[in-house]
Amino acid sequence: MMKDNMKFATKAIHAGQEPDPTTGAVMTPIYQTSTYAQKAPGDHKGFEYSRGTNPTRQALEACLAALENAKYGLAFSSGMGATDAVMKLLQPGDEVITGNDLYGGSYRIFTKIYMKYGIKFHFLDLSKPENIEQYINEKTKLVWIETPTNPTMQIIDIEGIAKITKANNILLSVDNTFASPYLQNPMDLGADIVMHSVTKYIGGHSDVVMGALLVNDDELYKQLWFIYNACGATPGPQDAFLVLRGIKTLHLRMKAHCENGARVAAFLKTHPKIDKIYWPGFEDHPNHDVAKRQMRDFGGMVSITIKDADLQETYRIASRFKVFTLAESLGGVESLINHPTSMTHGSIPKDEREKVGVTDNLLRLSVGVEDIEDLLADLEQALS
Numbered sequence: 001m002m003k004d005n006m007k008f009a010t011k012a013i014h015a016g017q018e019p020d021p022t023t024g025a026v027m028t029p030i031y032q033t034s035t036y037a038q039k040a041p042g043d044h045k046g047f048e049y050s051r052g053t054n055p056t057r058q059a060l061e062a063c064l065a066a067l068e069n070a071k072y073g074l075a076f077s078s079g080m081g082a083t084d085a086v087m088k089l090l091q092p093g094d095e096v097i098t099g100n101d102l103y104g105g106s107y108r109i110f111t112k113i114y115m116k117y118g119i120k121f122h123f124l125d126l127s128k129p130e131n132i133e134q135y136i137n138e139k140t141k142l143v144w145i146e147t148p149t150n151p152t153m154q155i156i157d158i159e160g161i162a163k164i165t166k167a168n169n170i171l172l173s174v175d176n177t178f179a180s181p182y183l184q185n186p187m188d189l190g191a192d193i194v195m196h197s198v199t200k201y202i203g204g205h206s207d208v209v210m211g212a213l214l215v216n217d218d219e220l221y222k223q224l225w226f227i228y229n230a231c232g233a234t235p236g237p238q239d240a241f242l243v244l245r246g247i248k249t250l251h252l253r254m255k256a257h258c259e260n261g262a263r264v265a266a267f268l269k270t271h272p273k274i275d276k277i278y279w280p281g282f283e284d285h286p287n288h289d290v291a292k293r294q295m296r297d298f299g300g301m302v303s304i305t306i307k308d309a310d311l312q313e314t315y316r317i318a319s320r321f322k323v324f325t326l327a328e329s330l331g332g333v334e335s336l337i338n339h340p341t342s343m344t345h346g347s348i349p350k351d352e353r354e355k356v357g358v359t360d361n362l363l364r365l366s367v368g369v370e371d372i373e374d375l376l377a378d379l380e381q382a383l384s
């Protein structure tokens with residue numbers, strides 16, 4: 001049986017990896033080399049230079065591709081490096097349709113870097129796939145979605161959007177960071193490109209910054225590989241090794257994140273200090289039925305607003321946690337608390353972010369895999 005045809009947990013542990021042919025080492029070695037001896041000038045059969053190819057990174061790329069049911073994987077030195085490579089597929093004059101709630105860094109690269117190069121972005125409410133139809137014209141080349149979104153957990157119907165992009169010959173790229181491949185596989189729902197901040201759930205231990213793109217189409221892969229090699233935002237072998245190690249427990253960690261996430265969400269839902277709560281597992285969460293259809297569970301990300309709190313009161317609460325750590329990022333084994341408007345989403349103008357609920361009293365929780373009793377007690381004391 002091909003390892004790539006196996007079930008998720010088996011792929012997470014084995015895909016792309018064979019015992020080392022020289023020594024039998026079970027773990028893929030860290031090929032810490034920038035270059036490789038070549039048999040003769042002009043012989044391009046083997047490895048040449050590590051910006052383009054490295055065996056440790058290749059093992060990781062094959063594993064990531066297998067987990068997303070994709071043919072090809074490309075690892076980048078950050079999630080933003082991966083996003084940047086997708087944008088480099090575009091030409092001045094092209095148009096992109098994207099959501100109105102996005103990771104702040106994605107909003108920043110679109111508006112501060114690529115708008116400058118003549119690319120136009122439409123930031124839309126994507127709660128209904130048909131909302132994109134009136135913005136499509138012959139210049140529309142890419143639809144970029146994030147689902148669940150960061151930080152208000154909007155759920156976007158990947159299959160519904162893919163039907164429209166396919167009919168109009170537009171690329172659909174899905175940032176699958178919040179769900180991870182364990183909970184959602186956008187490729188199976190019609191996406192052309194899946195993007196990950198590997199830094200988050202896939203790496204899982206808050207010790208690596210990395211990104212990835214997964215694709216099926218041969219021509220698209222060639223174009224993206226060209227950008228990857230030409231622009232050079234590729235990660236080193238040590239980081240590739242750390243992520244290969246982290247991935248081996250992705251399925252175990254995700255189960256625990258989902259379990260703890262559900263308990264934390266239930267606890268906060270009725271807490272007197274909480275005004276709004278965003279977690280796609282609630283039946284009254286917008287597009288909950290879509291989440292049920294396209295995700296296998298609801299994940300460990302929960303956002304809340306604090307009732308009647310101004311910025312100072314929100315800061316006070318965010319600074320009182322003892323088990324949750326106040327930090328940017330998410331998806332690691334340790335629980336983190338983030339204040340989006342001063343941290344991850346600081347680059348989005350106030351009037352833009354407030355339209356979708358990213359207000360100064362919003363806190364985003366990345367629920368880790370510690371003992372749930374300790375997490376609930378920490379929330380209780382910090383909110384008291």
Ligand SMILES: Cc1ncc(COP(=O)(O)O)c(C=O)c1O
Pocket residue numbers: 078079080081103105106146150175177178196197198199209210211329344
């Ligand atoms: C949803 C999402 N996409 C992309 C990124 C960017 O990834 P990186 O920080 O690895 O560059 C992040 C980082 O927080 C994110 O949350």
